[in-house]
Amino acid sequence: MNELDKIPVRQELSVAEGNVKRSNPLANVFDELVRFCQSRSMFMLHYCTGCGAIELPPAMTSRFDMERLGIQPMVTPRQADILLITGYVSVKTLKRIILTYEQMPSPKYVIGICSCTVNGGMYWQSYATAKVLKEYLPVDIYIAGCMPRPEAVISGLRDLMGDIKSGRADNWKRYFQNYDHYLGNQQKLFGEDWQTPTDIIAEAEHYGLMTDQTLGEHTALLQKHQQPLEALEFSLGEKREKIQGENPREKNNE
């Protein structure tokens, strides 16, 4: 038998853990190459969730020029790597943020900009905002300040680039590994029938990231309330009103 045949052709490069013994000696080299490329081509989702977004146009355009670091805005979550949470998140926005985050392909990174994402900031007593972002999503980098200057934003993004390159930025795995915890916090805020059209548990199985904390009482609640996905109906007039009255998922989206 040829020595080369023993080497597996396909390696799951992106989900390999550091302590796993690799049969292919080149796999670690590939891993590093992939991580280097990932850190140098980050697509940032174009979603202005709060007031910190006003410092992003200067950071993106000619004066501070984020694009020289390979960071570019991207319009759809399906093609984005970074989710920037720029400032306070109201409860209504947080639902959209979670849905957006779950739609993004892994590996994905969350950056919390402004003090409001850290502890509620100025709006610590507001009835309408979610205070601590990391209870709902795994956050990779926080950039504090109200609001952080473009230099601070770029410095934070550079920190993230370093983390990706060295393989430390793996917080996206924690969402799959501790899904029950995150879902529990989401259910506490949105009500126990909260659900998104994405299937995180199936994805966790696909990535091989199932742990003891992935499933639990909250995911059991989710499966109890979850309804089969219906085809989106762009219906008008009377029919639409009828559906709105019946469909509990419509209520969630408000």
Added chain:
Amino acid sequence: MRPENYEAIKQPPSNEFELNFGPNHPGIEGNYAFRVKLNGDEVLSARADAGYLHRGFEKLMEGRLWIQNIALVPRICVPDPVPMEVCYSLAIEELCGLEIPERAMWLRVMQLEMSRLAAHLFAFGGHAATTGMYTPMFWGVADRDLILDRFEELTGGRVYSIYNIPGGVRRDMPDGFLDRLGTLLDYLDSRLPDYDSLFFRNQVFIKRARDVGAMTQEQALKWGVTGPNLRATGLAFDVRRDDPYLVYDKIDFDIVTEPGGDALSRNLVRRAELKQSIRILRQIIKHLPSVKGAVRCPIPNPLAWNVPAGETYTRVESSKGELAYYVVSNGGDKPYRVHVRGPSSMHAVQVLEKLAVGSRLEDVAQIMFSLDACPPEVDR
């Protein structure tokens, strides 16, 4: 052959459909959404979906001291924060009967006009981006940043300055500030012809924006439109001239109007206001050194400040339109009620819903940017 009990299900016409436009959409300004009903790419009806940025400002302000709210108010409108501080401070001064020193008034007007310049540069840059022209956006943002540098020098903050407090301004300006501001104004003045040839007189823009989102003067008055959007329908109304506050009655400037009422006219009004703001700032640079004295009048201990009972309504002209505060005090150390009359809540909800009908889908973003609506101010 159909069965006897066959009944055709009535379906809506298949050429009509609904689209969610925003909140995660590059054509929308800030965190805001629309539900548009379309026939092809013609908009049949539009429904605004606001509330993504709601923080409950008016409730928050009832729970904080009068002076603490100064840090809160500029967050209501992010691109143009100074009028928020000034208007709130004016309300408290009116309730307390404070006479602020003249130098503070001039410093406030200087900031207001700098803020207007920055906001207009940002607004037309955004509008250019929605019509596919990214160069004016890059130029506008870069030139706005130079104004933010001057703000940082004067107040310590790039965007949120928190420089105006009840009784005046926090501190006097640094040495040589007016010279540097004059240099900046010369630079901005020299850029205006470039903007004209790149954007405002560009046939690409004119053909895209003419007759898009047009409204008549009667409609504008009925819908509560104010500011540059109202002046674009031909009515010369400006709070700075018609209900002068601070020292605007000592300053010489023109109220610019355009007859069209469409997206093009609204942008041309903003373009002319850039020129007027530069003119006002030049007069301030000339006049300010001759105004001597303190920049703030003595106020009681701000942590135990009981503002006399009463109610007041103050208004200023922000870059978006008429901004007003209705403040009620019951004699306590906190406001009893603060109501913010933000111009964008009219522009972004009721006006935009009506103007979008009959336009094409690609123009909805353009109409929103031409109205210069500011979503955080809509939701508050």
